[in-house]
Amino acid sequence: MLSVGPVRPDGFHELATVFHAVSLYDEITAVHADAVTVHVTGPYAEHTPADESNLAVRAARALARKARLRSGALLRVHKQIPVAAGLAGGSADAAGALLACDRLWGLRLPESRLGAVAAGLGSDVPFALQGGTAVGTGRGERLRPVPVGGSLHWVLATADSGLSTPEVYRRLDELRSDRKVPAPSVPGELLAALASADADALAGLLHNDLQEAALALRPALGDTLAAGRTAGALAGIVSGSGPTCVFLARDAVSAGALAVELAASGTCASALAVTGPADVG
Numbered sequence: 001m002l003s004v005g006p007v008r009p010d011g012f013h014e015l016a017t018v019f020h021a022v023s024l025y026d027e028i029t030a031v032h033a034d035a036v037t038v039h040v041t042g043p044y045a046e047h048t049p050a051d052e053s054n055l056a057v058r059a060a061r062a063l064a065r066k067a068r069l070r071s072g073a074l075l076r077v078h079k080q081i082p083v084a085a086g087l088a089g090g091s092a093d094a095a096g097a098l099l100a101c102d103r104l105w106g107l108r109l110p111e112s113r114l115g116a117v118a119a120g121l122g123s124d125v126p127f128a129l130q131g132g133t134a135v136g137t138g139r140g141e142r143l144r145p146v147p148v149g150g151s152l153h154w155v156l157a158t159a160d161s162g163l164s165t166p167e168v169y170r171r172l173d174e175l176r177s178d179r180k181v182p183a184p185s186v187p188g189e190l191l192a193a194l195a196s197a198d199a200d201a202l203a204g205l206l207h208n209d210l211q212e213a214a215l216a217l218r219p220a221l222g223d224t225l226a227a228g229r230t231a232g233a234l235a236g237i238v239s240g241s242g243p244t245c246v247f248l249a250r251d252a253v254s255a256g257a258l259a260v261e262l263a264a265s266g267t268c269a270s271a272l273a274v275t276g277p278a279d280v281g
Helices: 054-068 089-104 111-118 124-132 165-175 190-195 199-204 211-217 220-230 252-265
Strands: 001-005 015-018 029-035 036-041 072-078 133-138 142-145 152-157 233-237 246-248 268-276
Touching: 001 165, 015 190, 015 211, 029 089, 029 246, 036 054, 054 072, 054 089, 054 111, 072 089, 072 199, 124 133, 124 142, 152 220, 152 252, 165 211, 165 246, 190 199, 199 246, 211 220, 211 233, 220 233, 220 246, 220 252, 246 252, 252 268
Parallel strands: 036 072
Antiparallel strands: 001 015, 015 133, 029 072, 133 142, 152 246, 152 268, 233 246
């Protein structure tokens, strides 16, 4: 769920969102080296920068500055989360790099200090450091963990190319330029549905303010959402700024069948059944 408020004076949007970690991971390891560098493997390696623009590299360097170290690290990233997909994969890599380098360099920093470094890297990085499920406010960096009463089952339908998050926000601002934009909020009913892991109740409460803009930029996502509903999803929305669509299923068997039907529908590049909430490993 993502509620987007008006543009703030600093150029960011005020957000109220529910972050929910699922069982799709990149794997990150760190070994001693003279400088901070990254080597990327995996199915999405070719779409991931392997230079200093990589958010994992920026995270490791920020941690070294925070700890006043001259240490380096070779970061090995096995990339399994699609790139520019609205799934916060880059943020997850940054969080993984912070944890890996904290241990590699023997820092053992408290969670609050790592969280401060994470907040300076991007709005989603603090949650990626935490995992589980949480309400995010501000730019998304202010977190409040929320309970989930059991496993929830989802299907991620990925696209064959990404969407630019800044471009999606710009289009959202254009689309609602003549509307009064209310302050963002997370409904209490949604939190109650999460607390009881009630998939049927949750289905009617899923919403993403960025979906309208993502569909305007990529109309074919409407076909993906329709295919998911036809295949039996309880609900489906665009994830974050897109273009991945996420569908809620009643149980593991339903999620598996939904993933198969979506993959065969021709409306997405791939479909994967996952569960949540997932904790940081």
